[in-house]
Amino acid sequence: MRILLLAVLMSACCQASFAQLPTITEKTKGLQPYEGFFKFYYDDKAGKIWLEVDKWEEAFLYVNSLAGGLGSNDIGLDRNQLGESRVVQFLRSGPRVLLLELNLKFRAETDNAEERRAVEEAFAQSALGGFKVEAEEEGRALIDLTPFLLRDAHGVVQRLKERKQGTYKLDENRSALWLARTKNFPKNSEFEALLTFEGNPEGDEVRSVAPTPEALSLRMHHSFVELPGANYRPRAFDPRSGYYPLSFQDYGAPIGQPLIRRFIYRHRLEKKNPGAKMSEPVEPIVYYLDR
Numbered sequence: 001m002r003i004l005l006l007a008v009l010m011s012a013c014c015q016a017s018f019a020q021l022p023t024i025t026e027k028t029k030g031l032q033p034y035e036g037f038f039k040f041y042y043d044d045k046a047g048k049i050w051l052e053v054d055k056w057e058e059a060f061l062y063v064n065s066l067a068g069g070l071g072s073n074d075i076g077l078d079r080n081q082l083g084e085s086r087v088v089q090f091l092r093s094g095p096r097v098l099l100l101e102l103n104l105k106f107r108a109e110t111d112n113a114e115e116r117r118a119v120e121e122a123f124a125q126s127a128l129g130g131f132k133v134e135a136e137e138e139g140r141a142l143i144d145l146t147p148f149l150l151r152d153a154h155g156v157v158q159r160l161k162e163r164k165q166g167t168y169k170l171d172e173n174r175s176a177l178w179l180a181r182t183k184n185f186p187k188n189s190e191f192e193a194l195l196t197f198e199g200n201p202e203g204d205e206v207r208s209v210a211p212t213p214e215a216l217s218l219r220m221h222h223s224f225v226e227l228p229g230a231n232y233r234p235r236a237f238d239p240r241s242g243y244y245p246l247s248f249q250d251y252g253a254p255i256g257q258p259l260i261r262r263f264i265y266r267h268r269l270e271k272k273n274p275g276a277k278m279s280e281p282v283e284p285i286v287y288y289l290d291r
Helices: 002-019 113-122 156-162 204-209
Strands: 032-034 040-043 048-053 060-068 081-093 096-101 126-132 135-137 140-144 166-177 183-185 188-201 215-225 245-250 260-264
Touching: 126 140, 156 166, 156 188, 156 215, 166 215
Parallel strands: none
Antiparallel strands: 032 040, 040 048, 048 140, 060 081, 060 215, 081 096, 096 126, 135 140, 166 188, 183 188, 188 215, 245 260
16 A cells, blocks of 8 residues: 555656746746757856757758867877768657757668668667757747766867877866857857866877876867758769769668669759759859868
8 A cells, every 4th residue: 555655756756847847938947049940048047058859850051170179299189170970850759859860871762661760769869868858838848958068079079089199088077168169050069168188198299289298278169950852863983083072871672683782972953944054053062161
């Protein structure tokens, strides 16, 4: 009887906790909003970024980079160094939100939904982040993105160790959001943080570039980017091109056909006049020089 009563009380408490979730409007009252691809809010008192998730199981691009580097040397932690580019999506399960990286190394390029599902379930995905729902409103959820931004996403600790420059760890007390480079746009949301790594320097290279080599403060950037439309036409890889292919295993390939498919990396160019042999592009290739 006592066990049954305890179970009833626990169930009631859980239901009450779900019912007590504030609305996003209530939770973000007085905070600075940033409208854009993913709307977010900045809490200057707590030093937090609250992300409003309104796109569920909808793929987008997540890119991390090193906005402020360690110095120009053989360590290889240079300014504006790109990190990983991942195709991810948000998934909600009860009070939790997961940021899942899709496994595009193994696919089934087929119209058969069961084949696609079989391949998706055969190979692991990667949960890059886990968040608690702090508020909700009309299908949208509010999460605290701050810990995700204040982590060693670029693998600085591992790189320093590999280069025999010392053993370092992230110091949360000397790390904070970097608002000067935190912005929002219709097709991309940009976040930046200043991270400090503390440790004992062992190599000459880290000593030669850091003012105090026991404390290395670097800036890391995170980008959430909308994926373009599905009208892209891939081009098969030819080894005579002298370039590297993009490869994946296609378990939907017909029997007798190669399992591994290879495509060449190419710009996404579309003709203004599709019927012409040669035409100006809809959008030209534009290169930007870093300031």
